[in-house]
Amino acid sequence: MIRQTVMVLTFLVLTLGCASMPGGGGSGSFKLRPFREVTLKNGLKVLLVEDKSLPYFSMFMLVAAGSSNDGLTASGTAFLVGDLLDKGTSKRSAMELADAMGQIGGELSVDVGQDFTMISASTLAEHQATLLQNFSEMVTEPAFSANEVDRAKKQVIAQLQKTVDNPGNFAEVVFDSYLYGSHPYARRVLGRKRDVTKLRKKDIIKYYLTHYRPNNAQLAIVGDFAPTIVEDLETVFGKWTSRKPAELTFPEVPSISGLQIQVIDKQDLKQTEIRLGHPGIKRTEPDFLKLRVANTILGGAFHSRLVDEIRDRRGLTYSINSSFDARKDAGPFTVSTFTRHEKVGETVSETLRVMKEFWEKGVTDKEVADAKALLRGMFPRSLETAERLGETMLILRYYQIPDSYLTNYLRDIEKIKTAEVNEAIKKHLQPANLKVLVFSPKDKVLSQLRPIGLVQVKNYSEYVQ
Amino acid sequence: MFRWLSLSLLIAVSAQAEVSPKTSLADQMRIEVDKYQLPNGLTVLLHEDHSAPLISIHQWFRVGSSHEKVGRTGMAHFFEHLMFKGTPKYPKNEFDRQIQANGGTNNAMTSLDYTGYYENMPSGTLDLILDIEADRMRNLNFDPTEIKNEREVVKEERRYRVENSVFGYLHEGVFETVFRVHPYRWPVVGYMKDLDATSMEDLKEFYRVFYAPNNAVLVITGDFKSGATKSLIEKHYGKIPSQPLPEHKFDPEPQQKSQRSMQLVKDVQSPTFAVAYQAPPAGQDDAYVLDLLANILGNGSSSRLHKQLVYRQQVASSISAWNYTPLLSGVFQIFCSVKPGMNMESAINTTFNEIYKMRNRLVSEDELKKAKTQVMIDYIDSLKTVSGKARALALNEVLFKDYTMMFKDLDRYNSVTAEQIKAAAEKYLQTHQAAIVRVKPQGAPAPVKSSGSSEGA
Structure with missing residues (x-):
């Protein structure tokens, strides 16, 4: 009975406190576990952290763009792009991808933040070739079909509307907009309803093509990976091409008096x-x-x-x-x-x-x-x-x-x-x-x-x- | 199929003997644990892992909300908070300060069946932590001002988790509806009036009765030496006497004969509902079967309910199903958040349709394999840190008095067949066995009355 721990932690067990911080050691320099860095031919920087202690294989990709890169009246674009990555590619439909990922143990997790987007997925070591294929396909060949864009927009609008049902979450979101005025950090990652309603397929594709580029991303491969990992990465990410990244300049952060x-x-x-x-x-x-x-x-x-x-x-x-x-x-x-x-x-x-x-x-x-x-x-x-x-x-x-x-x-x-x-x-x-x-x-x-x-x-x- | 497991685990577990390829998964996942008991009945589990300079110390007691009495619900959890209020030797502030000043963090948790205290520390701090843990097993302060303040803290916790939370309300409603007799029917956090009624004498008595070495399990994992640690454990715990423990008497929950329901109307945007069923307790074969069934039904975007409700019909924004298995009785549950303005009853009907299919058709081999793979990934995830390992060991030892149960999990999941899943659905997930809890937005139309709701709370 080990799965219970996972559930128990989230649902049934009351802990003493909420205070949490990232996780002693001696003085002097801290020794990191060994890692290797390579840059693929298309410019994608890759970090390889080998860990054979358990039979898993995980991928993390940081794309250097988030909701701050949304247009002024196009809030929610970054989120929709992230949300749509696993909703169809040039080769497979959303449901086919869901099954393909489910079959190897999970799904694509896409965390869109203000500054950057973190895309991750994990599987058993024996399924690593499949995960590499699925992951790269979703990141480099998303279809953004009109049907899926429409479906995703409706889902986001429902999320926006029901945020108020969770008082802590609602307070957090409203506080950001209260603090930051017209600065991008004021905007919800999910976007404003009036912006999301108006977003078109071409706005989404434009964001994707601007920011989802190998020279604007980094990849970490962690776990029990094959010795051929670098060649495997060249194969699956080979067709993904670079482009000069867009510069983002922030307006001044508003100051508060009194x-x-x-x-x-x-x-x-x-x-x-x-x-x-x-x-x-x-x-x-x-x-x-x-x-x-x-x-x-x-x-x-x-x-x-x-x-x-x-x-x-x-x-x-x-x-x-x-x-x-x-x-x-x-x-x-x-x-x-x-x-x-x-x-x-x-x-x-x-x-x-x-x-x-x-x-x-x-x-x-x-x-x-x-x-x-x-x-x-x-x-x-x-x-x-x-x-x-x-x-x-x-x-x-x-x-x-x-x-x-x-x-x-x-x-x-x-x-x-x-x-x-x-x-x-x-x-x-x-x-x-x-x-x-x-x-x-x-x-x-x-x-x-x-x-x-x-x-x-x-x-x-x-x-x- | 899983030959790779033996290979990779061999490298991980330094103390592991060579594993022959023919041994079962259970043996392959095994981590080296030294288990023994002090003469006073304290069970000790030690697992050395020197990969990082960290140790995790878990001290769990076999007492949870199911040991409480009607009128004093929430006491196990309230008392857990008091365990941080200090002793004569380590007064309140000194206790927290010492742990933090030694680079560690601590917390605790209370469930239906157990209360667990833990510290995650840098190595080399065991003497201090064991002194603190052994000390507060016996010498706790009961300061009226501290108790008065902490009662308010716990009441805030209840407001936060239940009264101001749709999900918390649903969760409480599920247990109140599924159980009518069994002590699992009341919430771990307790009811407000009971929290108000709990006296210092009640708390002292609770401490005296349940906080004994023979009711506890001590687990230490990470970077330490077992030999020296055993002497430390003897030094700090050896003199605490064992004591007779009360028999855990409670009325079993009768089988449910007709569907039950419960409803709350709230100023919310999104209708939400839960469908729940009584299920077998932890450790039984059917618990493993229902874990996989829940996975197929409602875990992630490839699950049946997600495909139907979120993707195809676009009625719901999220759905999840899982089988919760505490010690005495399980609860199979489905939670769904319906989109604002969408029809909750139609989502409930779809849910019942999918459950009907589970009872009447075999799941595909692909679905079954998928569920097993997902469970295995969860399993591996939970063992990536020393604190994860300590928690898993403590949980299994506390529930089953046998930590090796956890090593059998994967084999037991793997042996589950599609026929067993159908049989479990037929046995546990009949429509008359269901409990439905709804949170309805104000002004929404009343649900259509289903037949058999006469028993509804």
């Missing part, structure tokens, strides 16, 4: 979802690791200032956490939590108080030492499997972070001093200039929020159309 609160009203909610924060940092930010230490102390770990105060000392929530989502452009710094309606005022004001004190007084040597130990201790787990290493390296390369980020991680974390953490906090956190999103029945929370800051009220139905 404390702004937006209440999204929905009467039947049984609990209030709260998000607060401001635009944060780019992945290339030199203070990245210092902020990692800082965030671990603030709300990035189970024992942290926000969890201790809001959850443990005050019993206001089951989960509160803070994070810097570092992206190509400045991604959001967000604190996420939820509480009962009658405690929304206290939860928001106490969270702000903790952040303000954190910003004003900084952190202690002991907190820094503990946070560093935690980050260092968890690091080997974040690369424990060959798959995690392969996927992590694709993402680092996308952001042009050298491998020394990994090999020097333990040493670089160790070198960080309390004063540097405090400087980074002062520079990158802005507890006085931020936005608060509250998803709640408005009558139950407005009087609690008005003393805290300027409150604007909207109805959820604006986001459902």
